[in-house]
Amino acid sequence: xxxxxxxxxxxxxxxxxxxxxxxxxxxxxxxxxxxxxxxxxxxxxxxxxxxxxxxxxxxxxxxxxxxxxxxxxxxxxxxxxxxxxxxxxxxxxxxxxxxxxxxxxxxxxxxxxxxxxxxxxxxxxxxxxxxxxxxxxxxxxxxxxxxxxxxxxxxxxxxxxxxxxxxxxxxxxxxxxxxxxxxxxxxxxxxxxxxxxxxxxxxxxxxxxxxxxxxxxxxxxxxxxxxxxxxxxxxxxxxxxxxxxxxxxxxxxxxxxxxxxxxxxxxxxxxxxxxxxxxxxxxxxxxxxxxxxxxxxxxxxxxxxxxxxxxxxxxxxxx
Numbered sequence: 001x002x003x004x005x006x007x008x009x010x011x012x013x014x015x016x017x018x019x020x021x022x023x024x025x026x027x028x029x030x031x032x033x034x035x036x037x038x039x040x041x042x043x044x045x046x047x048x049x050x051x052x053x054x055x056x057x058x059x060x061x062x063x064x065x066x067x068x069x070x071x072x073x074x075x076x077x078x079x080x081x082x083x084x085x086x087x088x089x090x091x092x093x094x095x096x097x098x099x100x101x102x103x104x105x106x107x108x109x110x111x112x113x114x115x116x117x118x119x120x121x122x123x124x125x126x127x128x129x130x131x132x133x134x135x136x137x138x139x140x141x142x143x144x145x146x147x148x149x150x151x152x153x154x155x156x157x158x159x160x161x162x163x164x165x166x167x168x169x170x171x172x173x174x175x176x177x178x179x180x181x182x183x184x185x186x187x188x189x190x191x192x193x194x195x196x197x198x199x200x201x202x203x204x205x206x207x208x209x210x211x212x213x214x215x216x217x218x219x220x221x222x223x224x225x226x227x228x229x230x231x232x233x234x235x236x237x238x239x240x241x242x243x244x245x246x247x248x249x250x251x252x253x254x255x256x257x258x259x260x261x262x263x264x265x266x267x268x269x270x271x272x273x274x275x276x277x278x279x280x281x282x283x284x285x286x287x288x289x290x291x292x293x294x295x296x297x298x299x300x301x302x303x304x305x306x307x308x309x310x311x312x313x314x315x316x317x318x319x
Contacts, residue, residue: 040096046108061120110274131209276299
């Protein structure tokens with residue numbers, strides 16, 4: 001159970017959103033400066049600092065790496081000052097390159113679920129297909145892409161030519177992009193970051209009906225939390241690229257480690273929270289906008305089936 005004193009984890013969405021906001025504030029000086037490593041480190045520092053005051057007992061299940069690889073937000077790290085036990089998945093800065101060059105789509109992101117509810121996905125690739133609530137339970141990772149497009153179009157009462165698909169612009173997706181276009185689907189090529197577009201499939205007016213392709217498994221879990229909270233469709237399959245990765249997967253998940261994963265395999269609870277804040281223009285809203293004495297932040301929190309768009313002015317010291 002994720003209840004404590006009658007409260008559910010989703011009741012803490014505002015506390016978790018503050019963590020995303022503090023990370024975004026820390027990144028502000030690095031937007032457009034061309035140094036993605038510095039931007040990423042600033043986000044990690046800001047997020048880690050904010051987690052200290054979190055009224056939860058949180059364990060990082062997806063973070064910056066193992067303890068010997070990351071001094072903060074490492075997998076297994078315990079965060080918070082006590083309360084409901086929960087799993088935390090973080091991407092302190094989704095789109096480090098987007099941030100460094102002030103391009104759209106960068107945001108600070110975290111998701112949370114009850115203890116032992118989130119897939120402990122290693123930092124490898126995951127094949128994904130994602131869409132909104134109309135397609136819930138209807139898409140499958142192991143059927144032809146054309147069939148999934150047909151099913152989605154019918155669910156949305158659209159023709160394939162009216163659909164928009166988000167796909168990471170990578171050579172590995174060339175055949176999928178060509179197939180989508182042959183089917184008449186408009187393709188929005190993503191230079192980086194597939195979490196935002198995946199969430200957008202579940203939002204009215206999100207501009208994306210479908211996200212397909214192979215991207216990071218940790219990002220897949222982050223997106224799946226939002227999709228589950230909103231009743232959307234998400235399927236995946238872990239895709240190791242080396243014998244070492246394949247061996248690690250088998251050690252973690254057994255012989256069927258590369259089986260199709262349904263949404264319930266990735267996020268095993270409805271009591272989940274997704275929180276994100278724009279660093280550049282993103283699904284969360286406009287990039288931070290400076291004003292005398294502070295900055296306006298645009299954020300998105302999803303919990304309990306509700307979407308909350310938060311526009312907040314935060315005072316900051318000059319200099």
